[in-house]
Amino acid sequence: xxxxxxxxxxxxxxxxxxKAPPDDMLRLFHHQVVPSGAGNxxxxxxxxxxxxxxxxxxxxxxxxxxKLAGDSSFTVDQLKTMFKEFVPxxxxxxxxxxxxxxxxxxxxxxxxxxxxDDRDDLLALLNAFLxxxxxxxxxxxxxxxxxxxxxxxxKMPEDIExxxxxxxxx
Amino acid sequence: xAAKTFNWRLVHFDTTLRLGPAPHNxxxxxxxxxxxxxxxxxxxxVVGGYSFFHLSVPLKIPAPWKSDKDLVQExxxxxxxxxxxxxxxxxxxxxxxxKWGFFNEPMSYxxxxxxxxEDIPALEEVGKKAWDNMMTRKDVMLVEMTA
Numbered sequence: 001x002x003x004x005x006x007x008x009x010x011x012x013x014x015x016x017x018x019k020a021p022p023d024d025m026l027r028l029f030h031h032q033v034v035p036s037g038a039g040n041x042x043x044x045x046x047x048x049x050x051x052x053x054x055x056x057x058x059x060x061x062x063x064x065x066x067k068l069a070g071d072s073s074f075t076v077d078q079l080k081t082m083f084k085e086f087v088p089x090x091x092x093x094x095x096x097x098x099x100x101x102x103x104x105x106x107x108x109x110x111x112x113x114x115x116x117d118d119r120d121d122l123l124a125l126l127n128a129f130l131x132x133x134x135x136x137x138x139x140x141x142x143x144x145x146x147x148x149x150x151x152x153x154x155k156m157p158e159d160i161e162x163x164x165x166x167x168x169x170x
Numbered sequence: 171x172a173a174k175t176f177n178w179r180l181v182h183f184d185t186t187l188r189l190g191p192a193p194h195n196x197x198x199x200x201x202x203x204x205x206x207x208x209x210x211x212x213x214x215x216v217v218g219g220y221s222f223f224h225l226s227v228p229l230k231i232p233a234p235w236k237s238d239k240d241l242v243q244e245x246x247x248x249x250x251x252x253x254x255x256x257x258x259x260x261x262x263x264x265x266x267x268x269k270w271g272f273f274n275e276p277m278s279y280x281x282x283x284x285x286x287x288e289d290i291p292a293l294e295e296v297g298k299k300a301w302d303n304m305m306t307r308k309d310v311m312l313v314e315m316t317a
Contacts, residue, residue: 018209018211019312020310063259066260066261067237069261070236070260123261131263138224139211139213141213141214141216142308142310142311144216147305147306
């Protein structure tokens, strides 16, 4: 695949997941299916917690690089280095957690970066991945089981005073 | 001349809100309207307070500012309900939050649009419905923004 092929693939996928969640997201976050077995004691709460957080980083890191691409003091080579240094690590972990397609895209991007010398061409590729990663983050926000948060209410000072009293009662 | 308002429609609940420019950053409103129509999906913020959270709004025209520090910003805990801000917006992808309820996060973001006064009750009602959906059924919430 050339860099333009990679660009088209990611742009198409990014447009698709604007309308509906990708299977990766449904599989892990909605149906609790984890092909890799990630999650100690066969649970997926920790997989969601850390996988979801790293999905957030994929978008945030790519956003920062796209933003810095607007500053001409950063060269194309420096921007490429930023992507290669910041993005693959969380991407690979997210794939282990079960959201695998984005890791294929990241590896494809890293593979074709040597073909790109032009800033606008690099930005086109980064913009496509930014859109895809940002949407993945959005789907995490939608499908995360926030409803369990009701089990973990804030403890207020009066609660703590009552707990202290009760802990001393004979 | 850019439109005075644009429409924001939450398809699942068939609710349409009108948004006009905020008192500042009006060039951002004009630029955003040039990107319409836009379809995206929305979630909800879950830590700082209650807002619709569009994390991957697709743009046709790249975001025209280099740093949020170059824009007028408002503290999200103090800005009015109905205010729309930008979050992690660069290149061809915007992040946006539409405040529909209480916020206590003391952080500032560039703001640029505001739900018209008459539509605020509808915003608060649909915000609660969308929140309940996120906590239960998790039906997909598509949003259409049109001039």
